[in-house]
Amino acid sequence: MESTQPPLSASQHSPVTELPSVHEDPSQADHSRLKPGAQLTLMRYLQDLPDAEVPHTDPVPPRFHTGRLPNSKAGDGKPRLLLMGQRRSGKSSISSVVFHKLPPSETLYLETTTRIKKESMHSFMDFQVWDFPGHLDYFDPAFDVDNIFEEIGALIWVIDAQDEYLEAIMRLNTTILNLQHSYPNINVEVFVHKVDGLSEDYKGDTFRDIIQRVQDELSDHGYENAPVSFYQTSIYDHSIFEAFSKVIQKLIPQLPTLEALLNSLCSTCHIEKAYLFDIMSKIYIATDTSPTDIGSYEICSDYIDVVIDVSEIYGWPRGEQNGDDESLTETGNNDAESLITMERKGNNYLYLREINKYLALICLMGDDSPAEKKAVIDYNVGVFQAALKQVFPRAERDAVEAPAA
Amino acid sequence: MNTTKRQKQRKVLLMGKSGAGKSSMRSIVFSNYVAKDVRRLGATIDVEHSNIKFMGNLMLNLWDCGGQDGFVENYLTHQRAHVFSSVAVLIFVFDIESREFAADVISYSSIIRALGEHSPSAAVFVLIHKMDLVQTRLRQQLFEERAEYIRQASESFAPTVEFFATSIWDQSLYKAWTQIIYFLIPNARSIEGLLRELAEVVEARELILYERTTCLMVTHVTRDVEADNPFSDRFERISSILKTHKQSMAKHTGIPAGSANFAEMQIKTGRFMFFITRLTENTNLAAAIPPSEQIFNAARINITLARPRFAELDIASKPRPAVQQAFAHSADSGWEARERENAAAGFVG
Incomplete structure (x- = not known):
């Protein structure tokens, strides 16, 4: 086993990363509690749909990663x-x-x-x-x-x-x-x-x-x-x-941070290529800085289809679980994850992990990271997820509030 | 189990008018084509034979018979006995768009007559094809009308002939072929029994057995709550998903589609856990289980342990038993080792 140390120091502060923040009832989200910082572009986009409709009146202008002020008056800040x-x-x-x-x-x-x-x-x-x-x-x-x-x-x-x-x-x-x-x-x-x-x-x-x-x-x-x-x-x-x-x-101000996070995840887990995908549009919002080729993008994009299609088939609401639901409530993971291992040697492994409601992390791994290391990868992806919550502080807000509730 | 274990050759005739889509469907089901690739196919000249090894002791001897009038004439006269003797299954393909439906049916009935003479015990499946070209709301009605009309012309096969509406553009093709294959598998019952036992042991909601190369479903077992799954066509859908995935892996990794198999795919969510893994040399097992890590890991181990019993049902004992055994064994040991490690990791965590 290689290093099980968290590679991403950013995460260490938060002990409550397990909270299923993105699965929260959308109606609970409350605008008044948003910090002003949360007005900055992407953090707000991570909110649930109904909130997204509401235009923000806060005069803080959105920043773009070019470092220049966009040509904006107040507006709703939607790029x-x-x-x-x-x-x-x-x-x-x-x-x-x-x-x-x-x-x-x-x-x-x-x-x-x-x-x-x-x-x-x-x-x-x-x-x-x-x-x-x-x-x-x-x-x-x-x-x-x-x-x-x-x-x-x-x-x-x-x-x-x-x-x-x-x-x-x-x-x-x-x-x-x-x-x-x-x-x-x-x-x-x-x-x-x-x-x-x-x-x-x-x-x-x-x-x-x-x-x-x-x-x-x-x-x-x-x-x-x-x-x-x-x-x-x-x-x-x-x-x-x-x-x-x-x-x-180019419109995501946190892109350099995201890339740095992905880079360190890749180097720690020997991942060949990692993509952070927007699940719905299949646009990737960040990837590590190693060279990209369209082939690996296509594999990942098709892979999302597979996972979504299967999830649609078996993810139907089953209503009340009867009988042995003790064991069920104990362990079901809130974030979907998936792994494909190929039969032939030298082929890639594919790993997918739902990061939040909209985003999924997909990793392509070469044969130097066999499935035995999955536990390490799982752990490190968890760390990555926690770090991402810090990049987008809305999730952090959930983490702080939830224990009180 | 001491059922007959010799290699079973089953002769399958694929017939229908020229351009009805016989070779297209054959390429999609058996040769890893995707729907849009079939444009490349030319007309079939005379008969194209293909032997498809399916589930170990079942060998499909598929006769793709060119549908141009000259060839059909030939099948019915000079080659009559050669073509129509010892047929297990006749698959007849009708083109829903055909302008001369009546003529198609006449040709069909003369083929049926020849089949009745030489292999009266054969099964007949009629596929009414290219349904995607018909408006959605008219499909069912048109299909039933045509099916009834064709049944009238089916002579001695009229009570048993089965009809399917198919299209290469959706999963209906898999549905039809699944039924056909199920009919052909000699020991489907015993496989099913064993699968049901396994499902009980691993607490699976559903187990689906897929043939490996074609991704066609062999059989499935559904338990308890999963019977209410609103997607009644899920087996075909998964077939189609698997096939598409195989294509995509093959395309982007540059390995031939035939060998772009995954060893395992797992999906875990809060509502279900799902994995597909190799069961025997020729089959993949898909399992949908409740969302619990323990059940998941236990199921994987149990399925690994059940492999030899399925291999017994699946693989013919005669050809190269030693090789088969060694193969199965090496695969097993690898799996178990990994399994143990995972289980251990699970307990520690």
């Missing part, structure tokens, strides 16, 4: 993701597939978006997705530009890689240049979309060409080092989820 791009570039398809679990093949039947569609997402993190019709000119004086772009978390610009993209790039550049005067800190994320239809070579060429053109033009206008990132995406595989994961990660 906003703007989906923009030419018409028929696939904006509505993206939002339907990622946030509504529409099968990709069904997106053929989506109607053209004619007005701005605003959708609120309640998950580990509350955010709004605004789906823009492609034909609008947002800088027309008729639009309330401030209303659209204030409080924005990220601007996602979708470019159809299978189509003529010069005009799309032109409009993108106009948008960036217009925005940079009033809202210089907006993250611009460019999705080079529908790459599934392109051959490997052509895909790479197109991608590089688009990056080149955007950057050239921006620097021609004296705008160097613009906060623009590029992703190749397709709704027919997992790339769109991965791209969204990266976009969302």
Whole structure:
């Protein structure tokens, strides 16, 4: 057995980490008891759904991990993701597939978006997705530009890689240049979309060409080092989820902390790759800093499906347990966990642990961490979970209050 | 148990009109295809034979018969005795979308006649396929109408023929094939009996025995409260979940889908605990048990201990008994060691 010492010193203060904080009755949550600090973005997102609906009036502005103040007045603090791009570039398809679990093949039947569609997402993190019709000119004086772009978390610009993209790039550049005067800190994320239809070579060429053109033009206008990132995406595989994961990660102020926690968990338990997943959207909000490949993301994402599907089948409410429920109440774990060991040597082990209502930790382990070490891993993941509660103090509040109740 | 232990060859005919989906379903059930892969399949020329080893002493000798008129003509004339003799099961596939349903049924009834001549004791399963193409609310009615019409044409098989509505896009295909396989397994009763005993011992809510390569259910035992489970199609659903998972592991790890098996999968939640583990060479056992660590660990040990008895039922004694034994043994010892360690850890904690 290797070190059973907690690798994460952050956790040591809290002796009551076993409390099932996230399974609490949502009606018990009380706003007045929230500390001001809890207003800071993600802690609030960890609250139960009904609370999430209530806009906060506290004037403390949300902070983003870029360290810069976002372009926000008071507002409700929900980061906003703007989906923009030419018409028929696939904006509505993206939002339907990622946030509504529409099968990709069904997106053929989506109607053209004619007005701005605003959708609120309640998950580990509350955010709004605004789906823009492609034909609008947002800088027309008729639009309330401030209303659209204030409080924005990220601007996602979708470019159809299978189509003529010069005009799309032109409009993108106009948008960036217009925005940079009033809202210089907006993250611009460019999705080079529908790459599934392109051959490997052509895909790479197109991608590089688009990056080149955007950057050239921006620097021609004296705008160097613009906060623009590029992703190749397709709704027919997992790339769109991965791209969204990266976009969302930028909006999480605690990301460096999360990464550090995951890193230390990985090195202690010889985990190859650890992901912190948002269960519902299958977006990962953090991973350790070792190189990511899409394959391991896909395995984890499919694995969540397996666990959820099985849980659906056997997790039906059984009502009153009769007879020997003494032993039952004693031991059932509140947080789901799961483990898959593969038959052949050299294959990965998969480990999943529910961290709270919205998040799950998934670890890929190589064969140097065989199942015998599971106890160690269990323990360390428990420590990780406790540390996470400190990162998101709302859970800590539960831990303090619950004994009194 | 001294039942007949020789290798049982069971001849299974897969027939139906060209394009009805015979080869597609065969590829999905037996060759680890996913639904969208079947686009790659071309027309079947003449008969494609495949031998599928299933549950040890059961060997499926599957005849995938090309459905073009020329071939069918040939089966019914020159090859009549060759094709239709000693058939255990005929699976006939109808395409629900077919424009010439009446003609399909005529072809069906001439095949049935040939079957009646050469293997009167065969079982007939009719799959009405591609149901996904029909609107949901019309499905049941259309299925019943067609089934009744086909039954009329089934001659001597009319009382026994069984009908299934299937689609490769959902678990209905697994449901149908599960029934067919269950019919073919020679010692299903004794397996079931043993499984029930085991379920009592380990206090499982449910035990499901799956064939390993196809993920088809062999049989299941449900106890007490689990009988109220609202998901009556859960066995097929788990089949389908397992299959999908296998695909995904194969795809992302680069190992062939045939060998991307997991040794064990466990899921523990506050409401239930569930694990799937290997039982014998050809079967996986899925167990849903109450949410308790003790019961969980005890169940795993007991299932490990029960392995040899199931292996006896499963594996034919004739071919290479020594190898089989050694294999089973080495697997066991590994498991037990791990088991003990886990149990010990559980007590200490």
